[in-house]
Amino acid sequence: GEQAQTCPWKIAREAVSGADVFVGDYNHLFDEGVRQSSLKAMDLELEDIIIIVDEAHNLPDRIRMTLEKRLTQTMIRNTWMELEEFGGTLAQSMKMPGGEALEMTHGLVQWAFDVIRNSRNGFTQLFSRLRNGLERGKEEAEVGVDDLLNVLHQSCDVVEGKVGQMQLQEEVTSKYPSVDAAVRIHQLRDILSSVDVDMDAGDDGNPMEPNAHKVAEILDCLIRFGSSSALTMVYDTKGKDGRITTHLLDPGLVAQPVFTQSAGAILMSGTLYPPTMYAEMLGLPKKSTTAVAYESPFAAMRRPVLVATDVTTKYTERGEANTRNIRSHIQSLIDATPGNVAVFAPSYAMLNDVVGEAHFSGVRMMVENREWSKQDLDQVVETLLEEKRAGRRILLAGVFGARLSEGVDYHGGALDAVACIGIPNSPPSVLSSALKTYAEERFGRNLAWRYTVSQPAVNSILQAMGRPIRAIEDRALIVLLDRRVNERTYAHCFPSDLRMNEASNPEATARFARRFFAKIQPGSIDKQ
Structure with a gap:
């Protein structure tokens, strides 16, 4: 027959109305302009759709970003x-x-x-x-x-x-x-x-x-x-x-009509915690919403969390001695870990101050670059695996909420340990002040701080903590380098099934890490 050029994107969009499953970006439903044009081209109505939102912890911020316009x-x-x-x-x-x-x-x-x-x-x-x-x-x-x-x-x-x-x-x-x-x-x-x-x-x-x-x-x-x-x-x-x-400030103004007009919805994520917070933020109807938090399928003994109680990134307590202590904990973790280690910080400035300007023995350092493409990120994982197979180790350094700490699949045991520096609270700003004021109006003072400050910060930490555990047989040690995570403001923001341990100095970190890696080996769970 006669050959003719065509547009794969156009064909795919026109075929959606006859499909059972469509996979697309959030914008197809939660950007009003895109939704109107997309659904019309697909010959669909919201009432025809059951929405499944993966990585739903990102949805509130994605909606806010969509409405972030500059003049x-x-x-x-x-x-x-x-x-x-x-x-x-x-x-x-x-x-x-x-x-x-x-x-x-x-x-x-x-x-x-x-x-x-x-x-x-x-x-x-x-x-x-x-x-x-x-x-x-x-x-x-x-x-x-x-x-x-x-x-x-x-x-x-x-x-x-x-x-x-x-x-x-x-x-x-x-x-x-x-x-x-x-x-x-x-x-x-x-x-x-x-x-x-x-x-x-x-x-x-x-x-x-x-x-x-x-x-x-x-x-x-x-x-x-x-x-x-x-x-x-x-x-x-x-x-x-x-x-x-x-x-x-309120993503629910955009999300609520989309969900209520749809045929139903499932929102899921490994860090959709607490689910009731996201249900309220997105304006989900209470009478028809079920919010459930499931225990992690990964054994707690294979992903222990160690809190360094002698360090913090609290602004009033920063100094050379504190920075040296943080570096010492990282070095102790490196010394006791058989494979690659990742470290994440609240900002690029702090990452450079604590990690970039330091020398860590026994590893080659790879620091996140904001210009990295998807191909560059994929290559990072392959490099980690290649170096591990060759008996060499890498210290991978990135930032909370950035590309290395969220969304990258460190499969095959690419990482053996993760160190999280500090708590990634947003710096004071006109926007953060307005957000807290609005949250107090909508949710009350008791929930406003948690919904706008402490829980988003902890959820960024949880995302980073989950990077090395990608399969049931994986194991990794997580070190939290800020004693404030044990304070009530932040402690109740972590899932209740998370096993927390304490290290009062870098030597204690090294001892804990050596015992963990000697006892818990990667591979089949049946052999443990």
Whole structure:
């Protein structure tokens, strides 16, 4: 037969309606724009779908990230230029037969062009006011939703002849009809979303997204959530003139309607702990939700946890002596471990301070690079296995919540031990303060700290702790290098079946590790 080129992605999407199982990214359901286009193309409705969310502990943050949009003055300028180009294209098309059908669209684009052009001065003043209003030593501040919207409303008033460009009692004249204030932002969003211009190719070879579309996404975010305390906006000084970022504090506003309209859902993860917290955060209906935490299928004796009680990364107790002690615990673990060791820290800065600037004997160090590709990560695991087979050892160093500590499958006993430095609490910020305030409103003060600070930090540790245990016959020693994990604030955030032991100094760490590796061998459980 005749051969013809086709698009595998298009074929796969069209075949979904006849499939029993579809595997895809979270965005297919939890990004409203993607969901609407995807389900329409797949000829599916939410009511037809049973949703299974793997690694569901990531879903709240993924939803928040989807609604994290950034606005800069450069984007406003580029949007104005894109509207000018799009308007010119429409004007040329109007000269063609049947082009009169585009007259209304062209008029709306011209209105949006004038609104954005007139708003540029207002945005310049807003960004300048935000920068000049920063407290001494601060690089960020909260931005009111009305502060941003008022710039656009004032520009609309100018374009429609309601203010400026006239004397008192002068008759108001404008080439545009007045647009009701209640629908202005909706209309501007829709027009910006429709902008179609030629764009340069990005790093992936595909055309970049027009700035007009990005601004439209910000307006859509303000329309959907701007009247709620669940949305906060933050100005920071990064970039040429600073930027404003939107943050959705409540992922349940996005997740709840998706789950309630679906035919059912299963959310699962090795660190979906406690499950009731995630059910509340995602707005799952209480009457139809069952939250269950199962004991780990991996024997506790094959994955003991050792807490170093003489070290901490608490800011007020940091110092050279404390850092030396942390390094000594890591060296003791290396000395007593027959294979590769991984170490994770709360930040790249701390990783460099504690690990990068130190020398550890008996191992070759591999430090995480933020630029690593998926192929690079796969090669890391193969390198660990090759070195282990050759009788050599590696100290793998990474960061909590980054790529080495989550999602990488260290199969085949690639790691024999993991050391977790500190507790990865988020640094104080406008966003973290807003998140805690909102959580207090929604969940109460008692749960707010756990839901926004202590539990997310512990769950990042749990993710890192689980890296070496990938099969029932694996075994690994976990060392937690911060005595605070024994304090009630954090201790009750760990699963109850986790076996905790203590080491008061590096020598105790070495003794515990030697006993563990002498007693528990990798391989068949039946032989233990």
